[in-house]
Amino acid sequence: MRTSGGVAGAGAAAGAGLTLGVGTVAAEEEPDWPEEVTNAPNYSETEDLRGEEEVVVEVGAGDGLQFAPPAIWIDEGTTVVWEWTGEGGGHNVVSQDGEEFESETDDSEGFTFEHTFEEGDQxxxxxxxxHEAQNMYGGIAVGDDIETIDADEAAEMEPTDMGVDIREHYVGVGAILAIVVSLIFTFYTLKYGESPNAKGGN
Ligand SMILES: [Cu+2]
Structure with missing residues (x-):
């Protein structure tokens, strides 16, 4: 539990660091994504692209079975252009909730599909x-008045915090165990400790 949590946390932190390194802006509040979006293999945070008239999402990023960035936040009226990388076989883009859009399935590099989000706050x-089974999902939040969660909630999973919490937890448990053990030891020493001597004395 401790090891796997640490490794997963470190991976997520490394991913976030890498993404920040190429100049994205981390939102202080994250859209309240459905789990399909947060389960996307390359999801770590939302890329806040509000203020842009047109944004590009790669289709067939990473191992070829990802959208990149997987979660974006845009303004009402922004056009999203999905651009196929040519990797990972045939892909399409089909809306699951909110505004409806659907592309054809294609496997060629440079194929594009676009949709302008006319409805705000969705x-x-x-x-x-x-590639639904590979969690090839993406999310698009539109407008400012949407359900959000505090991005700090996600930050609580940082490996350093986790390590400290777990270590303090073990120290606390260790201290209580030590007190209980010494109380029991003292009790038995007082009750029975003298008996061999007492018997010997008789
Ligand atoms: Cu696909």
């Missing part, structure tokens, strides 16, 4: 139907 997510 959390939309979409899937590549051929």
């Amino acid at each position: 959390i939309s997510y979409y899937v590549c139907t051929p």
Whole structure:
């Protein structure tokens, strides 16, 4: 539990660090994504692209079975252009909630599909139907008045915090155990400790 949590946390932190390194802006509040979006293999945080008229999402990123960035936040009226990398086979883009859109399935590099989000204040997510089983999902939050969660909640999973919490936890348990053991030891010493001597004395 401790080891796997640490490794997963470190991986997520490394991913976040890498993403920040190439100049994204981490939102202080995250859209309240459906789990399909947060389960996407390359999801670590939302890329806040509000203020842009047109944004690009790669189709077939990473191992070829991802959208990148997987979760974006845009303004009402922004056009999202999905751009196929040519990796990972045939992909499509099909909305699952919010505004409706659907592309054809294609496997060629440079293929594009676009949709302009006319309705504000919605959390939309979409899937590549051929790779639904690989969690090839993406999310698009539109407008400012959407359901959000505090991004600090996600930060609580940072490995350093986790390590400290767990270590303090063990120290606390250790201290209580030590007190209980010494109380029991003292009790038995007082009750029975003298008996051999007492018997010997008789
Ligand atoms: Cu796909």
